[in-house]
Amino acid sequence: MSAPDYRLDVAELRIVRAIADGGSITAAATSLGYSQPAVSQQVKRLEQRLGVPVVERVGRRMRLTEAGRVIARHAAAVATVIEAASGELAELAGLRSGTVRMVGFPSASPTVLPRLMDRLAQAEPGLTLTYVEAEPPEAIADVRADRADIALTFGYPGDRSDPHGESARGLDTEVIGYDELLAVLPADHPAAGGAGPIEIAPLADEDWIAGCPRCRGHLLEVCGRAGFVPAIRFETDNFVAVEQLVAQGIGVATLPGLAVSSFPVLPGVVTRPLPASERRAIHAVSAGGAGRVPAVASVLGHLRAVVGELTGTGAREN
Template sequence: MESSTSGALTPGPPATELDSGALRLMGAIADTGSITAAAQRLGLSQPAASQQLKRLERRLGMPAVERVGRGVRLTEAGLILARHAKTVDRALHAAVDEVAALAGLRSGRVRLAAFPSASSTLVPELLARLAAEYPGIGVTYLEAEPPEAVAAVRAGEADVAITFSYPGDPEDPHRESAVGLSVHELGPDPMRVILPAGHRVAGAGSVPLHELRDEQWIAGCPRCRGHLLGLCRGSGFEPTITHETDNVIAVTALVGAGLGVALLPSLALAAAPLPDGVVARPTDNADDRALHLVSTSHAQHVPAVAALLRIAAHLPSTARMTDDV
């Protein structure tokens, strides 16, 4: 038997506690013209549907249905709710589909940050592999030096950062700046001495830095300059720095012109091949810089971000790009 929901109801303020279940019930009643049939469609018992309807009407402060013969019909308030029920139902189904797509990596977005020399070496291969495995994942990219990239992850402006650190760097952003973040070493980025091909030590397998104590040096960014100073001082001399530029092509051109020697990471050299008359040689110092992946501690729980981290951690190009230089 249909339950009657007519009777005195205390007028109340506009409802702010409507739930999707109540709206779906109104939509089913509109379609079937019956509380019993609506309950069956939704997998509810008739008493449970009637109780849900009564709670809804109490929240509304007005009836949502009225009896007509052996059935019921919606009041004006009920018609409004039924109309919105279809919109809510579509939105719920869309939300479920989108979450399922994320879990299945058919969609999602990752915000990546990395330093300049990674932009033309590691990043293109990483994004190509991600696109090949998960074409539905979108990526936005920010080029930033390690301190700014770590700060972007902490501020929620990036999901993952590819960074580097030098051994013994007192301003290493992976220390205090990265507390609470997840930092994993990606691999080494060997440092190379850049020399004119005719230099007296250019034919050596590796170059002791103290052999270059009397040379003029070309330095790079402030952190790279600091690393160079530390290495040279550790080898017993203060380098004479005559030129400074962040432009790797300019550095190698200056070396080719006989204006000095330089120390550059292998990824930078992979991004800008050496000109004729210039060679790169390893040093005999333990001076390789390390590459890192930085993310939030919960990044592994975000499917798209976890996919990028997994691919980045297994990039064979890390070793290949540094070993081929």
């Protein structure tokens, strides 16, 4: 019996990755444009050369073995490098086209996305952008798993579960702006007057309406630093519902600036900024080296510009 040969080629990496994504050899063949027998034979030859199985059948589905998962895990990084090389060659030829897959947090959908699409339509007509909404941890996981090219995410100061830490290791993470945090108050509230930032400590005795899980976590952090635990009466990730509850005098809340700017402020509601130290950082996360792919680089450039326009901040601000 010959010794195992662990060298892999690009076609094998693509096939194993496609099986992981599709759950079957048939699905992999369809996505790659190959015949099912061709994919089966390629997998069989790979297993013979490695000396270990790469796939195994579980019920009606095909899943990767531990060896297959190792190959699939590295396939995304290899694909990024190949796309970067192809992109640089395309750049030399003056080409800028292709599809860029982006995921973003909910308040970016009605604010950042429309402006980004408009800029791309005017400046990069040969480029296609797809978009899926996801919270930061899931969005970063999508980039790592090669389900997305760019994740638009956010992180709050002092967040103990900041997704831009260990879970983003090896990815390219860039702060592209800062989104202010606003206190959302009934119009007749004593703190509603004025225009400058307010402190949160005077709101210690109020009832609170909390937002999304990450925003709720930051609310607890902010209030904790001010020396109190907020009495949270309602929780909803619906920005409009938060404002409606505040307008009815049910309580007070905090919302990010992008969330507030995504729809007209309701009658009976006033927003006041909290100190700049409470702003959330807006991040663009991509696979290591993906920024060398012209299409990805182009979207990142326009994304920086749009976030800067909407927030009045840039990556160099502190």
